[in-house]
Each structure stands twice: as C-alpha cells, then as structure tokens.
Amino acid sequence: MDAIRLTNLVKKYGPTVAVENLSLTVRAGTMFGFLGPNGSGKSTTIGCMTGLLDPSSGEVELLGQRFDGGNSSGNSSGNAAGNPAIKRRIGVMPETLGLFEPLYAHEFLAFVGRMFGLDDATTRKRVTELLAALDLTDPGKTLSEYSTGMRKRVAFAAAVIHSPEVLFLDEPFESIDPAGVSLMKQWLRRFTEQGRTVFITSHVLETVERICTEVAIITKPGKLVWQGDITTFANDGAISYGGQEFKALEPLFLHLTGERYADLNWL
C-alpha cells in the first residue's frame, strides 16, 4: 500500500510558484528522504501534506485516503469529515518547532497526547517514558528555558507520542547531540520495520544515505528531478544517471541540483 501519494501538487503564493506539479509516491514501511536545496519547497510540500497549508491544486492522499488537512474551507478536495481521522494516524515535527513556550514539557506532551485521542493513563505513561528516554527530566524549566536541542527533542516526542503510521520530520537531527540522534535513528528504524513510514527532509546527506531506503530530490520551485532506491550505496554499488555513475548521494544531489563554484579572492 502507498502511505503517501501526491498528484500534480501545486502551491502558489500570489504569482510565486512554491511547488510545481509535484507527483510522488511513497510506499508504506519506507524511510523516505525528501531532499532539495534551500527554498526548493520541501517545507511547503510538507505543509500541504499535513494540513498546515492549502494546496492551490492537486491531490494529497495519505494512507489511501484523500486528505485536505481537515480544513473544510470549501476547496475542491473535500472529504473533511475523514481528515481528523487521518491526522490522528500521522505525526509531524515541523521545521518551526511550534512549541508553547510558557508550558512545561510534560504539560505540552500531555496536551498533544490528549488531542490525539490517547486516554489519560496511556498519556501519562508515554509522557513519562518519552521524557526519561530523551533526557528531558529537568523539573521546573519551561520550554522557553530549554536549549535548541532540547526543544527539538520535545518536538520529536510530540510527533511520536501517539505512535503514528506516517511520520513527517522536517530537519529532525539539526542541533541534537550525537547520543540523541543515535536514539532517534534507532526508533525510526523500528518504526519502518513495523511497516510504518518515515518522511524526512534533511540537508545532512550522509545521514540520509545511511538511514533512508528511498529518496526524492526536488529543485526550485518544488519540481521533482529524481526519485529512487538508494540502498545500492550501502552495498558499495552505484546509481547511473544521465550517463554518469554516482557512488554516493552527495555527488548525485549536487549533479541534479546544480553544483556551484564561486571564486571570491578576498575570502
């Protein structure tokens, strides 16, 4: 089954096109890397897939059902009644972490847990376990007093607390220490082993190459230029594209998105 299917997704801000006719399919159980240069439309695409933004046209399907973000504002894609049910099955860690700064971590996570339909006992158990596992046990500190890395951990915990079937992570590993990253990777691997899907955007290509099985690369404005299996790299294989052989993700990415060279003699 396909976990995510985008068909001719377009997102415009006035005359500016942020995503142009993007069509993409992600199979369930995949650790999927969604790559592109800065400003290529990755976060906008995730916004359209998770209900934050209204696509200008095109369709988003999550877990086999059409999704319009649960926003019954009268646009063509409809099906608002089913959407809160889909939202309950997905987890999102946005690029802007979106934390309620004056709250304590446990209050924020308990709020998210309740909103996602967990009963009180399960919420308590999961919040306590997540806080301990992610080393967020500092009492008396509100989220505004946390370091960037700790805030990122809280946002990650909020994305997984309801054990979603599809997890969207926008730049998840930035600012987190190696121990935290290692733990998160463990959890993500287990996620996909259980048939669930992880959709990651990241600029750290080495990490993507190590953990993802499939990758899509987009360029400005949100145009898909390549999608394929990258497990070949782990087996010392190569990927052929345009008559060239690429033995790692980075040269392939740079080739597809346009490698730049500028000689600034004062630098």
Next chain:
Amino acid sequence: MNPSLIAELVRLRYKLMWAKTRSRNGRIALFLAGYILLVMLIALLTSGGFGAALVAVRSGKAEMVARAVLGVLFLEGLIATTILGFGMNAIFSETELRRYPVNATERRVARHLIGIVDPFWFLFLALEVGLAVGLYAAGAGSFWLGFLAALLLFLCNYLAARVLALIVDRVMQRKSGAFILLAVILSLSLGPSLLIPAFKENPQLGRATVNTLRYTPPFGAAAAMVRTDSGAVLGLGTVVWWGLGLGAALVVLERRPPHVRVASQSALAKSAAITFDGPFDRLAATLFDAEDAPLVAHWLRFYARNNRFRTFHLLSLPLVAFMTFAVSAQSGAGGLFATALGTIGCVSFLASSRISLNLFGYVGGAFRRYFLLPTDPSAALRTGSYASLLLSASILPFALLAWAVFAPVAFDPRKLFMLAGTGTTGLFVFHGLGLWVTLFNPRRGNYSSSLGNDLSLGGNIVLMGGVMTGIFLPKALLRWAPAFVSAGNWWEVIPLALAGIGFYVVSLKAAGPLFVARREKLLAVVEGRG
C-alpha cells in the same frame, strides 16, 4: 564612540519601518498619509504651544501657565509611554545589538537614540518648543534659554519614562509585584481626591507644595522659559541635574541584572512530581465536551500563566471601582448606579483584552500546531475565545459582591440584577468583537512583556471604544432617557444580555470558516513574517 555605526543603526530602524509597510499592498500610501498627518499634528501642536504661551503672557501669569502646561505634558509623556507603551518599542534589544561591532556604551547610545527619535516623542517636543517660542514672541523670556530648556525637558521626560518603565518591569518580575503595583496605582488614583480638600483647607500646604515643585524638571524649564534673571539659570540647572540623575539611574538599572525568581527546593521537588490533571483540566472537562476540553484547558493554562494577565486581572476590579466613583463623583447615588451599569461591562474585558482581541498573537510558531491536531481547525479559535470568556467572567461575581457590600447606596436586588445583565452583555459583545479583531487585525505580541500596548489598531479601537462606551453611554442615558437606567426597568437587561450572547454566538459561527481560510495570513503575522 563610533557615531557612523550608531547612525547606521538608527537609519536601519527607519528602513525596517519602511520595509514593514512595503510588504503589505497599499500600505505605502497609508504610511505616507500617516507621516503627513503626523507632520500636520506636530505643526498643530507647535502652534498650540505657541497659543498657550501668548495666553499665558497676556494673562500676566506666564510662569504659572508654563508650569501647568509643561507639568501636564511631562506626566502625560510618562503615562503614555509606561502604561500605553507608545514610543517605547525600539526595534533593537541589547541582545540584538550585540551582533554588531559596537561596545556597551555605543549600544546604549544607539538604543536610546532609536527610542528618542520615535515619532511619538516629537509630539511632546513640538508642544514644548511651541510654548518656548510663543513665550519669547510675547516678550516673556530669552529664545535660546527657552529653546534649550524645552530640549532638556524633552530629554528628561524620555529618561524619566525609561527609568519608570524599568522600575515597573523589575517590580512586576517579583512575586509581590502585582500587589505593589496595585498599591501604587490606588495611591496615585486616590491621592488627588484626598489632597485637593486638604489644599483647600490649608492654603499654606499648597504654597509649600508649589515651592517644592520648583525643583522638578517642568517647573525648572518653565522658569528658564519665562525669566531672564538668575532664576532662569537656576531653572535650567534644575533640569540639567535631573537629566544627569535620571541618566545615571538608567545606567544603574540597565546594568543591574533583572531579578530572576529562583524556585525553592520544595517547589522544585513538587514540580518534579509531574501532575497531569490540574485545575484547568478539571474545569474544562466539567464544562466542555471531550473534543474541546483539552484545548480549553490548554488555553486557560497558557494565559493564566501570563504574569501580566494575572496582574491586570487583580488590578481591574479596583481600577474599575475607582473609575466608577471618579466618573460619577458629581452626579449622586443615581449617577453612581448609572455609571456602574456601564463600567461593570469594562471589568469583564479590561484584564483579558490583550488575549481576547489577539488570541493567537502570543503563541508564535506554535500557531501551526493547531492545524496539525486531529480536530476541526476552527476549534483553536473557538476554545481560545471560551478560555478568555471564562477568565474574564471569573471577575464578574466579585464585582457584583463589591457593589453589594461597598456601594454607598441602599441595597436593591434589581440593581444587582441589572449590573449582572450589563456585565454579561459587555462580556459577550466584547468577546464577539475580539473574534473579528483576532481574525482581521492580529498583531504579533511578546508573551513575557510586562508593559506597553501591543494591540493592533483595531484592538485599540475596540478596547478604547469599549471603555468610552462603558463610561459615557450610561451618563448620556441618565441625562436624556433616565428610565433606561432606573431599577424600575430591571427587566431591560434581559433582552440586552441575550442580544450580547446572540452577537457572540453568531460571530463564533461566522468566524470559524474564516479562520481556516485566513490561516496562512494569520500564520505570517504571528510568526513575524507579515
């Protein structure tokens, strides 16, 4: 000192102001019109000051009038900046300025230069300079001394406003801050009504007070503006000394780190034992269904934790009580009740106005969370408004109790019923309007700021309009249609309250879909991109 870097920072402040308007369609014209209006206002105020000076000299009481004008201006400058926040929103904080290659002194100079060249302060300078020029033209003093006095007084006023704002900010950061502020405001409010009879009874006291006030900046500046003898130099010296003193106080206060509340060991131990089911969760679960209850509890927690909200929640009842007595002072028991009918509506929104008129203004990037939740997205708006309604309504019973116990009129249950009715009307009408302002004129605010006015123009219009209506409508009714505010017609408040509730319900229903449709615009504003 690097003046070119400092000037570059001041220029950047205006460039940012300009860029802000450029990013919105059609705002450029508005901006230009705003500045043309401002320049016209400055010209008007200058001529106003000039006119006051001519009147002062012709009446033969030049120094007295100058003292009164400058004194009132000085106090207005303090009140407008400290309470309403005008002219205090400098673009750069100390932390932001640390990014640039400027030292501590240059940062301080840059910050205050940016603060003092705010267009708001120019209005005060215009009046003061107008007065000085007018006094000179009428032959009452020296032009240069008067002009210098106006400039120095302007500087003193700015420094005093900064010092006062910092002191209030520091006080508010303490646990007892709200009570200290309450005591100060009550003393300042009640002071004049106690002092005026004392002055009337004892003229000697009045003269002694005026004598002491000679050593304040407005009185010193007045002396420098109207005199040419040693009194002028003494007056100018007074302003200079005050300026130096306030400058030193400002430096000391800015260097002193803000008081950080350190939790006691027992508090830490208590917070270590995580509680999941607080009073807000229980209250929301009692009043709302399973879908809305967690969101209402979340909003209650979010706003009830706000130090500023809590302070104003405590202050609003005594403030409104004072307002009621002050406004109705001359109109007897009937006037007191009529005034209370209007002002009790204010008690239900004064404290919560910052929330109810700008529901999402303080959540920042967390705004996007509401759209990731598996609920109807308009639930965020609905529940936010419910939470504000609950917090505001919580003060109404106390207001009614205060009326029943303290009002110097015979107890009449019909009057209490009418007060409850107009209070409810005010509560719902205001929250209905708050929904529209939240949707169409939101503003990004600072959750932890203790002072200042961070409401949008629409928010200010609704707030000020609400207070003005609360004060003047019952007075107008008492004069032209007294039957409307008489206890005999107690039943009138029933349809009034129902109309208020109806307006709120209709607003809530209409605002839901609009909220979803406008979410990208709201997101841009609350995340600081719009």
